[in-house]
Amino acid sequence: MHITHKKKIVLGVTGGIAAYKAAELLRLLIKAGAEVRVVMTPAACEFVQPLTFQALSGHRVYIDIFDAEAESAMDHIELARWADLMVVAPASADFIAKMRQGYGDNLLLTLCLAEKKSIAIAPAMNQQMYANSATQENLTALAERGTLIWGPDAGEQACGDVGLGRMLEAEALLQLINTHFQPGKLTGRQVLITAGPTREAIDPVRYISNHSSGKMGYALAQAATQAGANVTLVSGPVNLAPPSGVERVSVNSAVEMCDAVMDRVSDADIFIACAAVADYRVAQQSEQKIKKTSDQMQLSLIRNPDIVSIVTALDNPPFTLGFAAETENVEKYAADKLSRKKLDMIAANQVGNPETGFGTDSNEVLLLWEDGKQILPLASKPEIARQLIDILADRYVKIN
């Protein structure tokens, strides 16, 4: 039986010349046994008649946000709950921008806001529009939030341009939908992840911290969830929303992070220490705001617990991946850390480079384990996270 058989899919169609390819995707999905409801934006109706989708799906097409008849059949919240997956194909640049901002001025956008399960979008637009930094930033933000970005493809475009921006072909999208429904490599596994910086209070208004944005740890949480794991994310203070389906435990200091990890680690099959934990904390926090009475002041610092080393020293430790952010001799320092901290794997990257490491959207990682290594070349953090989780899952299965 086909993997998408009986899967409930909302197919969203936005206004673009590639809208005709959505009809082919719908035909393939129906042939594979999926149950599909089609939602079109008003602009999509300028390109393809709703009747085409109605005839292919055997159901009415949802278009108007204020359509009382459609709402009484299955209102938009119910439609979002009904779907196992929402696929927006084609997703225009305008739709992507609105989705990123959380607009709800057409039915499809309100569905995206209400959808709790997975949303995949297949971008389709002119290559200049795709390359525009506004579109790129919108796609990065959506990927960080957990949206699956499928494509685009490169090639000749309807406008005569050649480049990246064509929507993936219907067969390729069907393949991705199948893969999405395949049980992930980490199905049923408990994954505990630390992410972000820690804040070590000096007094009630000041703290010591670092530049970690949490983006890599959050991308890993999302990738592990997509691989089927149950993920708990112990996070320092960051400006990111937790990926859907992830349980987040918010902490401030290293000691709080350590406590939160130790409370949960016995349930974990896999531990990923991605947080940039402050090495030291202030020995004596002041209860009152410290006044600037002298020209110099000294803070006495004491070592924080090394969370990952405490975890790997347990009697029955989970499979553990650590990180090493280095400014030089990356491989040597990472290899030292792998053995010193008794890690199963380490992901090392060079910080201080404008394209990788703290606060950036992309990363390049050298992955080391006892008897192997692999370089993950420069890519977006969600893409690096996907590759990393894939390799980690294979190593985990091999060892266990």
Ligand code: C5P
């Ligand atoms: O020793 P260093 O800080 O470079 O080690 C980095 C690795 O150790 C990362 O995986 C980080 O999350 C973890 N770590 C930790 N607790 C600390 C310091 C680092 O878990 N106090």
